[in-house]
Amino acid sequence: MTRTRRHALLLGAAALSVALTATACSSSGTEDSGSAKPASNADIQAALNAGGEITVWAWDPTLKKVVSDFEAKYPKVKVNLVNAGTNNEQYTALQNAVKAGKGVPDVAMIEYYALSQFSLAKSVTDLSALGADKLKGTFTPGPWSAVHAGTEGIYALPMDSGPMALFYNKEVFDKHKIKVPATWEEYIAAAKKLHKADPKAYLTADTGDAGFTTSMIWQAGGKPYTVDGTQVGVNFDDAGTKKFTTAWQQLISDKLLAPVPAWSDAWYKGLGDGTIASLVTGAWMPAPLASGVKAGAGKWRVAPMPQWNSGEDVTAENGGSSLAVMEASTKKKLAYAFLKYATVDEGAQTRIDAGTFPSTTKQLNSVEFLNKKDPYFGGQRINEVLAKSADDVLVGWSYLPFQVYANSIFNDNVGKAYVSGTTLQEGLKSWQDASIKYGQEQGFTVK
Amino acid sequence: MATTTPRVGHKPRTARHASASSGPLVVRPARRASRRKRRSATLTALTVIMLVYTLLPLAWLAINATKTQKGLFDSFGLWLDGDFALFGNIADTFSYNDGIFTRWLLNTVLYVVVGAGGATFLATLAGYGLAKFDFPGKKAVFATVIGAVAVPGTALAVPTFLMFSEMGLTNTPWAIIIPSLVSPFGLYLMWTFATDAVPKEILESARVDGAGEFRTFFRISMPMLAPGIVTVLLFNVVATWNNYFLPLIMLKDPDWYPLTLGLNSWNAQASTVGGEAVFNLVITGSLLTIVPLIVAFLLLQRYWQSGLSAGSVKG
Numbered sequence: 001m002t003r004t005r006r007h008a009l010l011l012g013a014a015a016l017s018v019a020l021t022a023t024a025c026s027s028s029g030t031e032d033s034g035s036a037k038p039a040s041n042a043d044i045q046a047a048l049n050a051g052g053e054i055t056v057w058a059w060d061p062t063l064k065k066v067v068s069d070f071e072a073k074y075p076k077v078k079v080n081l082v083n084a085g086t087n088n089e090q091y092t093a094l095q096n097a098v099k100a101g102k103g104v105p106d107v108a109m110i111e112y113y114a115l116s117q118f119s120l121a122k123s124v125t126d127l128s129a130l131g132a133d134k135l136k137g138t139f140t141p142g143p144w145s146a147v148h149a150g151t152e153g154i155y156a157l158p159m160d161s162g163p164m165a166l167f168y169n170k171e172v173f174d175k176h177k178i179k180v181p182a183t184w185e186e187y188i189a190a191a192k193k194l195h196k197a198d199p200k201a202y203l204t205a206d207t208g209d210a211g212f213t214t215s216m217i218w219q220a221g222g223k224p225y226t227v228d229g230t231q232v233g234v235n236f237d238d239a240g241t242k243k244f245t246t247a248w249q250q251l252i253s254d255k256l257l258a259p260v261p262a263w264s265d266a267w268y269k270g271l272g273d274g275t276i277a278s279l280v281t282g283a284w285m286p287a288p289l290a291s292g293v294k295a296g297a298g299k300w301r302v303a304p305m306p307q308w309n310s311g312e313d314v315t316a317e318n319g320g321s322s323l324a325v326m327e328a329s330t331k332k333k334l335a336y337a338f339l340k341y342a343t344v345d346e347g348a349q350t351r352i353d354a355g356t357f358p359s360t361t362k363q364l365n366s367v368e369f370l371n372k373k374d375p376y377f378g379g380q381r382i383n384e385v386l387a388k389s390a391d392d393v394l395v396g397w398s399y400l401p402f403q404v405y406a407n408s409i410f411n412d413n414v415g416k417a418y419v420s421g422t423t424l425q426e427g428l429k430s431w432q433d434a435s436i437k438y439g440q441e442q443g444f445t446v447k
Numbered sequence: 448m449a450t451t452t453p454r455v456g457h458k459p460r461t462a463r464h465a466s467a468s469s470g471p472l473v474v475r476p477a478r479r480a481s482r483r484k485r486r487s488a489t490l491t492a493l494t495v496i497m498l499v500y501t502l503l504p505l506a507w508l509a510i511n512a513t514k515t516q517k518g519l520f521d522s523f524g525l526w527l528d529g530d531f532a533l534f535g536n537i538a539d540t541f542s543y544n545d546g547i548f549t550r551w552l553l554n555t556v557l558y559v560v561v562g563a564g565g566a567t568f569l570a571t572l573a574g575y576g577l578a579k580f581d582f583p584g585k586k587a588v589f590a591t592v593i594g595a596v597a598v599p600g601t602a603l604a605v606p607t608f609l610m611f612s613e614m615g616l617t618n619t620p621w622a623i624i625i626p627s628l629v630s631p632f633g634l635y636l637m638w639t640f641a642t643d644a645v646p647k648e649i650l651e652s653a654r655v656d657g658a659g660e661f662r663t664f665f666r667i668s669m670p671m672l673a674p675g676i677v678t679v680l681l682f683n684v685v686a687t688w689n690n691y692f693l694p695l696i697m698l699k700d701p702d703w704y705p706l707t708l709g710l711n712s713w714n715a716q717a718s719t720v721g722g723e724a725v726f727n728l729v730i731t732g733s734l735l736t737i738v739p740l741i742v743a744f745l746l747l748q749r750y751w752q753s754g755l756s757a758g759s760v761k762g
Contacts, residue, residue, distance in 0.1 A: 057699070059715070061722050084699040086715035093699055096605070100612035103699070160720065263718035265726045269520035284720040292717060292724035294517060319720075356720055 038129045039333055044340075047333035051076025054335050057084040057094065058109035060159065060321065062354040066347040070338060073346075079338060087111060091404055094326075098123045104328035106335040111321040113211065115156055116149035116227070116401045124324040126153035130336040138344055142317045142393040143359040150227045150398050156322035157343040158359035160351070162282025163389035164215060164305045164318050167289065170378070171299040172201065172277040180303045184247050187306045191256040194277060202258035205276045206251075208418045209262055210410035211318060212281070213244075213428075218316035218397045220244045220308055224432070226447075227398050233447040234400070234435045236428035243308060245424040252417060252424060259418075268292045280305060282318035283386040287355030290376045298375075302382040305389060315392045320359070357386060364390060402442060406435045505737075512536060512734040516727040536731040543713075543728055550702060551709035552735075555688060557620060558705055562627030563683035570630050570679050574637025575668060579650065592638075595631035601692055608696045622697035623705070627687050633679040640675035641668070677750035681743065688740055706736045 056063070056079055067079045082105065084090045091114055097103045098121075110118055118124045132154040136144070143158035168180060176197045181187040191203035206212065217224060222240025226233035251257050258276050260266045270276035272295030279285065289300060305315045323343060325335040341347045348360050358364045364387050373379045400406050413434055414427035422430075439446040510527060511519060513536070518528035540548050577588060607626055608617065616622050645668045653663045669676075691707040698704060701712065714729045716722035 059719055059722075061716070061719065082699055083701055083712060085695070085712070086719060089695065089715075093696070096608055096696065097612070097699075100609050100617075102612045102615065103617050265519065265717075268717070268724060268726070272520050287720055288722075288724070291722075295520065 039131060039336075041131065044131065044333055044337050047331070048074050048077060048337050051078075052331055052334050053078040053080065054106040054329075054331055054338060055080040055082060056107040056109075056323075056338070057082050057090060057105040058107075058323070059083045059086045059090060060109060060351075060356070062351040062356055063109075063342065063347075065354065066342045066350050069346060069350060070341050073341075074337075077334065077338075087114075088404065088408065091117075094118070094123070098326075098328060101328070104326050106326060106329035106331055107338060108324055108326055109159070109321055110156060110324050111319065112143070112146035112158075112317070113214075113399045113403045113407070115147065115322060115324070116399060117404050118324065119149040119151065119153065119155035120401045123327055124155050125327050125329070125332055126155060127157065127325060127336060127339070128152075128154050130325075130332065131340075132157065132336075135344065138361065139359050140361055140364060140390050140393075141395060142390065143320060143322070145395065146317070146320070147322050150401075156324035157339050159321050159323055159343055160284060160356040161359040161390060162284050162317050162319035162357065163386060163393055164219065164280060164282055164315050165285075165386055165389050166278060166280050166303040166305055167285055168278035168301055168303060169271075169274055169296065169299050170301045172274045180301075181306050182304070183310050184306045184308055188247060188250055188256075191251055192254065195256050201275050201277060202256060202270075204251075204278050204280065205258035205260045205262065205267060205270060206248075206418075207257075207259060207261045208411050208415040210407035210414075213410070213414065214399070215316045215318040216244045216248070216280075217241050218394060219305065219314055221314075221394065223396065223398075224428075225398050225400050227401060230444050231447070232400060232439050232444045234432045234439070235447075236425075236432045241428065242425065245428065249417075249424050257418075272296050274299075282320065283357040283389060284319060284355075286357075286374065286376065286382060290355070296376075298378050300377055301380055302377060302385045304385060313388075313392045314394050315389045316397070317393055400435065400439070401444070402435075402439060405438055406431070409434055409438075508730060508734050508737075512727075512731045514727060516725070519726055519730070532727070533731070536727055537735065540728050540731045540735065543725065547701065547709065548706075548732060548735075551704050551706045554620070554703060555705040555707075555736075556739075558623050558627060558690070559684055559687045562624045563680065563687040565624070565628045566630040566633060566683045566687075567676060567680040569628060570633035570637045570683075571669075571672060571676055572664075573634050574639075575641045575645075575664065575672065577634075577638045578641035579645065579647075579668075592631050592635055595629075596635060600626075604692055604696050607693075611697065617697050618700050618703065620703055623690070623694055623703075626693060627683075627690070630679070630683055630686075633683055636679055636682075637672070637675055640678075641672060644675060645671050674750050677747050681747055684743055685740060706732070710736065 051074070054077070056067070058081065063081060067081045071077060071079060084093050084105075090109070094104075094108055094110075097105075108124075110124070115124075119126075135154075135157070138144075139147075139158050140161060142163065143161040147154055147156045147158055149155050166180070172178075172194070173180065176194055178190050178193055179186070181190050187203070194201055194203050214224075217236075217240055220240040220243040222236075222238050222242075222244065224234060224236045224238065224241055226235075258270055260270055260276065267276065271279070271289070271293045286302075289296060293300075304313070307314060323339050325332055325339060329335050342351070344360060348358065348363055352358050352363055352369070358369070363369055370383050370387060371381060372383055374382050410431060413431035414424065416422040416430075417424040417427040436446045507524060510525060513531050513533040514522060514528045515530065515532045515535075518530060518532065522528040577585065603626075611617050611622050611625075616625070649667060649671075650663060653667050658666070688705075689707060690705065691711075694705050694708050698708065701709065704712070710729055710732050713725055713732065717724035717726065
């Protein structure tokens, strides 16, 4: 209890928090007033029967159908689904609303890397008291540990997950007789071979992406971030980080990375015409490939993520998001009922059918899911590879409680390595210094 | 030589002009000659470079609006693709997401008509008042206006958000319209313009004839201020039409988005899992978005030009 209070005070000073008086086990608001004891299933059901209106901020398009199904099942409930902007834009809006104390939605979509920023500020509710503590085992370990945001509380329910894998263009690989790399050493060799054979083609594109870099360090066993209450450590000098920078630096120095920013039209174009031949990214990638890279249909395949040591099976997560109930919500039980519907009950399957990658063990292990042949990937059973990766995620990774800010300054620091003589390791050092400085300004004890 | 050359050149040119138009013949040859003298190769080259630099993105936009999403990826950026999909793209832009583009367009028009129109009206009233009437505290008003010109709107956006949130105005059209009504630069421009464009003598004679101040303003001063008003209107229309940051902060409900935010949200879909990349619609939508601005410029251009020169002639 003291620790959570200290968090609240600390971030209150950082002007992020409104709910200073609200603590983990007592909730405020009209619907819940006076009920300090945990809500039972019956309480949640009662809230559903009573009905009401909740507002959900999310940019994930798969939620549209979930909302209409939910409203059909519970006719008294009205859900306003609002796309308040994609990731950073929405976080800024959310923080503004929390700060203003008005216009805060009941439910918000928050990516895993950003969650602790909101949980530490007590902007989101600890869902343990609403019944989320009984959901252990429902979700795969990676996303489940992510929604704890480094504490004992449960600050959101996982919507999807992003265990990493290697997506590659088989046509290009076959044409240049490149073997699918099983290790990073082979990956770099493949990058050299491909670019030599076809100077227009690159094995992959990277212009500096915080999410990708941290995920790669994660897989390499690096732990640059340590978080213990308000004590935060940032250190990119560990062995895991160096494993990654040493390898990746070769690709940067030899100009073996396509100079194309991810998600741009040029990037989509490259993925379609074979000039960007592979991607190491999260398991949610099949949907964007199928919808945005129609020219690649039938050519792409999925393979396990390359390993640092031959024969190992270690992966990391990249991306993924959760749904949280805002502390300022006055309809927490109803909000939680929607959360559970969308992430555990019927909604989970609805969203998987629309292309998200599951975070629930039930769906992940279902025979139907594993055996599904994907026509975009030439009929390959890609879910077998992706589900295996979900099992192999290295545990123990944590993000900073101000990761959204840190990521926003990634390119100012590490981005230099991609365009100038600075090395990747030097770039990370400068990112580390900038992150430490910001953390101290926010009232954290930073080592 | 120096005196004969222009004289020789004058004759046929004057004759040509006489047949082409019945404008004042005396002035034109003289202006031609002086323009000719100032022609410089460096300047011409620079102008051409600037012209290409300005028009290239526009050309790119126009060309690529004719392509399908696939064509966009497969073809050269500055040349047409095989199939011409402009009309299909326009139809898709208006029908995508249940036709929300039309809603965004109407929102933008609302913000521009009420916001920019209101701002121009207020700036005219205030600028005229400051230029033509003496009252205590005028210097303080002047200092405030000049100071306000110096503060970028971006810096005011967050405090404005907090204030509006307190008043319960965020997520409503008022959150865009009310801040748009304030245009310190427009006020300053109108002030300067009114000082020169409306002679004191005319106002005095109107007063002697018994016209009230409002009647004098609307009947006598307004027509003389017209070029200035159009100039300020154009500035405000462009600023409101292109406004991005203020709506971004104020609005969360896509039903109230202006075009700028709406198109950005379509563009952001490309980086969303399960979202659809609709680059062809974003490009076509952008083209459609700038068309009204181009039309406004073409229609108001002549008023605007005379407005710009009015001050210099009087000065």
